[in-house]
Amino acid sequence: MDFSDLQDRLLFAVPKKGRLHEQCVALLNGGDIQFHRRNRLDIALSTNLPIALVFLPAADIAKFVGEGNVDLGITGQDMVAENGANVEEILKLGFGKCSLCVQTPTSTSYKSSKDLVGKRIVTSFESVVGRYFGALEAGMDETQASAALWDHTATIPLPKQTTINYVSGSVEAACALGLADAIVDLVESGETMRAAKLHPITTVLTTEAVLICNPAKHNTNPLIEMIKRRIEGVIAAQRYVLCNYNIPREKLKEAVAITPGKKAPTVSPLEDNDWVAVSSMVNKKEVADIMDKLEKVGAIDVLVFAIQNCRVGN
Numbered sequence: 423m424d425f426s427d428l429q430d431r432l433l434f435a436v437p438k439k440g441r442l443h444e445q446c447v448a449l450l451n452g453g454d455i456q457f458h459r460r461n462r463l464d465i466a467l468s469t470n471l472p473i474a475l476v477f478l479p480a481a482d483i484a485k486f487v488g489e490g491n492v493d494l495g496i497t498g499q500d501m502v503a504e505n506g507a508n509v510e511e512i513l514k515l516g517f518g519k520c521s522l523c524v525q526t527p528t529s530t531s532y533k534s535s536k537d538l539v540g541k542r543i544v545t546s547f548e549s550v551v552g553r554y555f556g557a558l559e560a561g562m563d564e565t566q567a568s569a570a571l572w573d574h575t576a577t578i579p580l581p582k583q584t585t586i587n588y589v590s591g592s593v594e595a596a597c598a599l600g601l602a603d604a605i606v607d608l609v610e611s612g613e614t615m616r617a618a619k620l621h622p623i624t625t626v627l628t629t630e631a632v633l634i635c636n637p638a639k640h641n642t643n644p645l646i647e648m649i650k651r652r653i654e655g656v657i658a659a660q661r662y663v664l665c666n667y668n669i670p671r672e673k674l675k676e677a678v679a680i681t682p683g684k685k686a687p688t689v690s691p692l693e694d695n696d697w698v699a700v701s702s703m704v705n706k707k708e709v710a711d712i713m714d715k716l717e718k719v720g721a722i723d724v725l726v727f728a729i730q731n732c733r734v735g736n
């Protein structure tokens with residue numbers, strides 16, 4: 423493969439490994455973006471669309487999209503903040519959800535991030551943490567410092583009193599090793615934090631995986647909107663199931679209140695005029711509860727179907 427193979431193709435960056443990789447590949451498969459990735463090659467040409475998939479470390483994707491080296495990408499919002507990348511977030515993907523937290527040893531009594539001004543912080547998020555403590559040192563409170571991370575127009579001075587040291591991984595070990603008074607790292611279940619005898623002081627930011635594009639490219643290539651719609655459909659299909667049931671016409675209003683659907687449920691007449699059939703998308707997580715409620719109001723033949731793929735209105 424050489425440069426000419428990539429011409430006229432939309433370059434779409436996806437994490438090559440790590441936490442986000444598998445779910446990204448599932449979205450590509452669900453959206454029928456077909457590709458064959460040859461062993462050890464980080465660029466794969468789609469076999470059915472004018473797209474080239476570029477497999478990159480999640481940490482680099484925001485930068486590549488921001489600088490226009492690739493058109494579209496999937497990464498975490500934390501990576502967008504860390505790179506200070508000027509990208510357009512076009513879709514939240516609902517996975518890779520976690521929080522970037524200031525954490526201190528449980529044996530210490532720091533109460534807030536302000537208490538850590540002037541101390542030693544270890545993190546993999548050198549830029550975000552630098553700006554955060556720079557903002558605290560400049561007199562902002564914690565909420566203002568977090569908000570300033572997303573404000574491209576804000577000029578935040580570098581921290582002068584607080585020492586920020588970068589490590590690429592195993593951040594949690596820094597306090598035990600005597601290298602830090604606090605760390606700033608991602609927390610999902612909290613297991614890693616608790617195992618290292620740390621506790622959270624403040625949340626610097628919350629993050630999830632997002633589809634991002636280069637702001638200058640969004641309106642120039644209709645493929646971007648097409649990919650967005652396809653991925654939206656896959657996510658909705660993962661999140662919802664289709665619930666069908668029959669209900670006495672006089673109970674329809676009560677039943678529809680239980681299954682209002684994404685927009686509105688489909689109601690169809692039955693041979694027996696006193697009954698109607700209802701078909702409605704419901705949240706997968708709530709389906710058992712919804713079935714209990716439907717039975718209570720008199721629904722019968724309640725059937726739930728998985729959705730293979732869908733397109734829903736906004």
Ligand SMILES: Nc1ncnc2c1ncn2[C@@H]1O[C@H](COP(=O)(O)OP(=O)(O)OP(=O)(O)O)[C@@H](O)[C@H]1O
Nearest residue numbers: 440441442479480481498500501518519520608610
């Ligand atoms: N515990 C977690 N739970 C949920 N999402 C996470 C978690 N850890 C990281 N993420 C998300 O996944 C992104 C990539 O994290 P990951 O640890 O996979 O990084 P990586 O450096 O690309 O991979 P690796 O650690 O294998 O080198 C993070 O930027 C964050 O958005």
Ligand SMILES: O=P(O)(O)OC[C@H]1O[C@H](OP(=O)(O)OP(=O)(O)O)[C@H](O)[C@@H]1O
Nearest residue numbers: 591592607608609610611612613614615
């Ligand atoms: O709250 P938890 O559910 O325990 O998740 C948090 C951990 O997940 C991430 O690390 P990861 O496991 O991806 O490994 P890494 O340290 O090599 O990045 C993060 O850096 C934390 O260490």
